[in-house]
Amino acid sequence: MADGAVTRFAPSPTGLLHLGHAYAALIAHREAAPGRFLLRIEDIDRARCRSEFETAIYEDLRWLGLDWPDPVMRQSERMAAYRDALTRLTPLTYPCKCRRGDIRAALSAPQEGAPLAGPDGLIYPGTCRDRQMADAGPDDVIRLDAARAFDALGIDHLSFRDAAIMPGHDHILSRDQFIAGIGDVILSRRGMGTSYHLAVVVDDAEQDISLVTRGKDLFDSTWIHVLLQKILDLPTPLYQHHRLIRDDAGKRLAKRDDARAIRAFREDGTSPAQIRDLLGL
Structure with missing residues (x-):
């Protein structure tokens, strides 16, 4: 939608990424082409952020087929x-x-x-x-x-x-x-x-x-x-506010909803292509 755009996906490492995060990341990655997609870690809430969740962010996004330039910006360092x-x-x-x-x-x-x-x-x-x-x-x-x-x-x-x-x-x-x-x-x-x-x-x-x-x-x-x-x-910048991914009851997904965590789908044998299909991408 914005040719050659610079976009970003900026999660907080306070829990595992879920399908809503997958959708947001995939949209940002898609809209950047052929520009730049950046990953930013929003970890200013030091009381709730965990290193294991940050590691999981990198692993889950790479499993989805996304890549980004290093170094990754981390808000705690800014x-x-x-x-x-x-x-x-x-x-x-x-x-x-x-x-x-x-x-x-x-x-x-x-x-x-x-x-x-x-x-x-x-x-x-x-x-x-x-x-x-x-x-x-x-x-x-x-x-x-x-x-x-x-x-x-x-x-x-x-x-x-x-x-x-x-x-x-x-x-x-x-x-x-x-x-x-x-x-x-x-x-x-x-x-x-x-x-x-x-x-x-x-x-x-x-x-x-x-x-x-x-x-x-x-x-x-x-x-x-x-x-x-x-x-x-x-x-x-130009903004693009996209639809939200919701559960069966119509409620927006939260990080505590582990059943819809990307990690859970990975462990169940779901493929990245199936995730994209599930999200309508």
């Missing part, structure tokens, strides 16, 4: 790059000491109505928005002040293009829609020094990714990434 990006964002950020229970309680107050959830979880009510970065403590997360970000950029909306959903047309989200439906997202989580959103934006730019292929469940997260790309003066 903390300095994330710190640099976070420093650049300092004028638009604030430290937050609220826990999930605090946020849930604030959103459940009678005057607030029912809690609202966005792509980054419960939409933060802004309790700590007046705190200064100079007051940040070791147990704080760092949040982006979305309103300040839009004002600093001098824009009232965001846009990006998707090669699968309304191809050839811009998807548009207004400033007010972002603030109401996404809010002040976390850029640095406790004990991590970064977040998925910040790391993926910095890494996609570093690797010159021109086409991001991923599941439709991440479509709304793309608005966060586009905003960060604009603030950090990074290019916005």
Whole structure:
């Protein structure tokens, strides 16, 4: 779909890859041709990542017939790059000491109505928005002040293009829609020094990714990434949000669903060609 694109498959080594991962990897590999397909290991959550799962990622993907250039980018080795990006964002950020229970309680107050959830979880009510970065403590997360970000950029909306959903047309989200439906997202989580959103934006730019292929469940997260790309003066790639692979009940596959792990199919004698057929590829 994007001739000569640079794509990537970026799993987290927190469990075995399943059929949904196989589909995502195969789509990214296919869409790169004749460009470059890259593998990236997203291992910023050191408490949950395991070396044996990272080894299994390499083995399962090679069994599927995929290849990629070495060395593989590992997010755990790029903390300095994330710190640099976070420093650049300092004028638009604030430290937050609220826990999930605090946020849930604030959103459940009678005057607030029912809690609202966005792509980054419960939409933060802004309790700590007046705190200064100079007051940040070791147990704080760092949040982006979305309103300040839009004002600093001098824009009232965001846009990006998707090669699968309304191809050839811009998807548009207004400033007010972002603030109401996404809010002040976390850029640095406790004990991590970064977040998925910040790391993926910095890494996609570093690797010159021109086409991001991923599941439709991440479509709304793309608005966060586009905003960060604009603030950090990074290019916005073309996106392609593909269908999700679901179980018999229609539920999206999770890593705990070992029955649909690629490793289980391998051990049962399933061939890579049969996996492709099973996935409609």
